[in-house]
Amino acid sequence: MLRLTADAAGGAPWWSGQGSATRWYVRQAMARRPGRPRASGDPSGDRDTRQDVLAAAAALFCTVGFTATSTRAIAERAGVRQATMYHHFAGKDALLLELLLGTVRPSVELADALAGSTEDPARRLWTLARADVQLLLGGELNLGALYVLPEIAGEQFAAFHALRDQLRARYTDLAAQAEEAVTGERSAVPGPGPLVFGLVESVILRRRDEPDVDLEGVADAVADGVLRLVGCTPAQVAAARLP
Amino acid sequence: MLRLTADAAGGAPWWSGQGSATRWYVRQAMARRPGRPRASGDPSGDRDTRQDVLAAAAALFCTVGFTATSTRAIAERAGVRQATMYHHFAGKDALLLELLLGTVRPSVELADALAGSTEDPARRLWTLARADVQLLLGGELNLGALYVLPEIAGEQFAAFHALRDQLRARYTDLAAQAEEAVTGERSAVPGPGPLVFGLVESVILRRRDEPDVDLEGVADAVADGVLRLVGCTPAQVAAARLP
Numbered sequence: 001m002l003r004l005t006a007d008a009a010g011g012a013p014w015w016s017g018q019g020s021a022t023r024w025y026v027r028q029a030m031a032r033r034p035g036r037p038r039a040s041g042d043p044s045g046d047r048d049t050r051q052d053v054l055a056a057a058a059a060l061f062c063t064v065g066f067t068a069t070s071t072r073a074i075a076e077r078a079g080v081r082q083a084t085m086y087h088h089f090a091g092k093d094a095l096l097l098e099l100l101l102g103t104v105r106p107s108v109e110l111a112d113a114l115a116g117s118t119e120d121p122a123r124r125l126w127t128l129a130r131a132d133v134q135l136l137l138g139g140e141l142n143l144g145a146l147y148v149l150p151e152i153a154g155e156q157f158a159a160f161h162a163l164r165d166q167l168r169a170r171y172t173d174l175a176a177q178a179e180e181a182v183t184g185e186r187s188a189v190p191g192p193g194p195l196v197f198g199l200v201e202s203v204i205l206r207r208r209d210e211p212d213v214d215l216e217g218v219a220d221a222v223a224d225g226v227l228r229l230v231g232c233t234p235a236q237v238a239a240a241r242l243p
Numbered sequence: 244m245l246r247l248t249a250d251a252a253g254g255a256p257w258w259s260g261q262g263s264a265t266r267w268y269v270r271q272a273m274a275r276r277p278g279r280p281r282a283s284g285d286p287s288g289d290r291d292t293r294q295d296v297l298a299a300a301a302a303l304f305c306t307v308g309f310t311a312t313s314t315r316a317i318a319e320r321a322g323v324r325q326a327t328m329y330h331h332f333a334g335k336d337a338l339l340l341e342l343l344l345g346t347v348r349p350s351v352e353l354a355d356a357l358a359g360s361t362e363d364p365a366r367r368l369w370t371l372a373r374a375d376v377q378l379l380l381g382g383e384l385n386l387g388a389l390y391v392l393p394e395i396a397g398e399q400f401a402a403f404h405a406l407r408d409q410l411r412a413r414y415t416d417l418a419a420q421a422e423e424a425v426t427g428e429r430s431a432v433p434g435p436g437p438l439v440f441g442l443v444e445s446v447i448l449r450r451r452d453e454p455d456v457d458l459e460g461v462a463d464a465v466a467d468g469v470l471r472l473v474g475c476t477p478a479q480v481a482a483a484r485l486p
Contacts, residue, residue, distance in 0.1 A: 150307065208391055
């Protein structure tokens with residue numbers, strides 16, 4: 001299977017010729033692996049406590065459910081006093097917001113970096129979709145499943161909706177560019193953007209069904225599928241994948 | 244926009260030449276429209292009561308959430324006594340199971356009918372995907388959002404998982420057949436099936452974001468996208484859509 005690494009095809013990866021910000025973000029995205037952030041060297045332990053509370057909230061929201069989880073249960077699972085938890089987060093809503101933001105922020109940052117790149121749009125779209133799928137399938141928990149909670153319609157989650165809207169807009173724009181580049185024309189509004197975004201996020205439901213899903217295989221397959229949706233021929237898909 | 248009706252292109256629809264079971268199911272699927280089932284002529288009112296309870300449960304599960312909804316609240320909203328509700332359903336789990344089954348049963352029936360058809364696989368796949376999207380986007384509530392509830396992992400929902408697995412298997416089989424028919428070869432296992440199934444069900448998340456989504460437009464777009472995923476060229480997609 002082709003990989004976005006230099007050694008896979010004996011050459012430098014495409015993004016090595018890009019600006020430093022693009023290189024940094026693409027490398028970060030490529031290197032992203034499942035698992036919670038490492039314990040920091042923070043002497044006060046504040047960052048670790050914050051991460052412990054977030055991890056405890058994530059585990060409870062995804063297994064017991066958001067409504068059924070109390071702040072007391074979160075503090076207990078994190079092994080901290082409730083007062084300590086409140087020092088970091090105003091409550092359950094603030095915890096859920098932070099977890100939701102984490103499911104889109106890295107992809108928005110990558111999309112922003114790719115938007116400044118001169119690379120072929122199909123290749124940029126493939127890179128974004130693949131990294132996004134890795135993000136959604138990585139980590140111990142399926143945090144994307146929280147997207148359908150009735151509770152997140154509230155104003156307190158506006159920052160998440162705004163950031164996800166930004167990501168969707170980046171996909172829509174990049175998909176339209178890629179479609180034009182490979183087919184010579186753009187389809188009528190809304191174009192392939194919504195289908196592309198839908199296919200990427202469909203891994204949230206897939207992971208629900210296949211907890212041991214092959215992350216790398218699915219990331220490649222979805223990124224290839226995204227290119228099919230914008231009109232790439234099999235040869236164009238293969239070209240977009242090459243380093 | 245092309246529609247699967249005879250008058251759209253002046254000819255008889257493709258499924259009119261199929262066996263009677265196929266014709267019946269395809270007509271049912273094509274005629275399906277949003278909205279709860281009509282009140283029956285059932286003199287005891289049992290069927291209406293059952294539907295009222297189901298509708299009340301659906302509304303509460305999708306807005307308040309499954310965990311936060313009590314059987315008392317469901318009975319109150321349905322305008323029946325709790326004892327009457329229990330006459331029809333053993334409890335919240337039984338209600339949720341019935342609602343979940345309703346999101347896949349019509350599509351499995353259509354898929355079974357289409358499996359017995361002699362029509363071109365790409366056309367059958369397009370028909371199934373389009374009807375399935377109409378089912379998921381139809382009705383007043385986004386019942387597919389219940390798929391990610393942590394609660395449905397339990398054994399009491401095995402019938403739903405079995406039926407959805409059956410639908411996934413039908414898609415996988417039909418997608419492989421369609422791929423072979425249009426490209427002359429089959430890709431390695433798992434083939435395009437999981438991406439196809441994911442793209443169809445992605446409308447669950449999309450509806451969460453766009454409550455007033457254009458049902459017919461999205462159904463056509465997703466069904467077209469499904470054919471792109473199995474390798475159809477634009478001309479092959481257009482051919483599959485013709486009546």
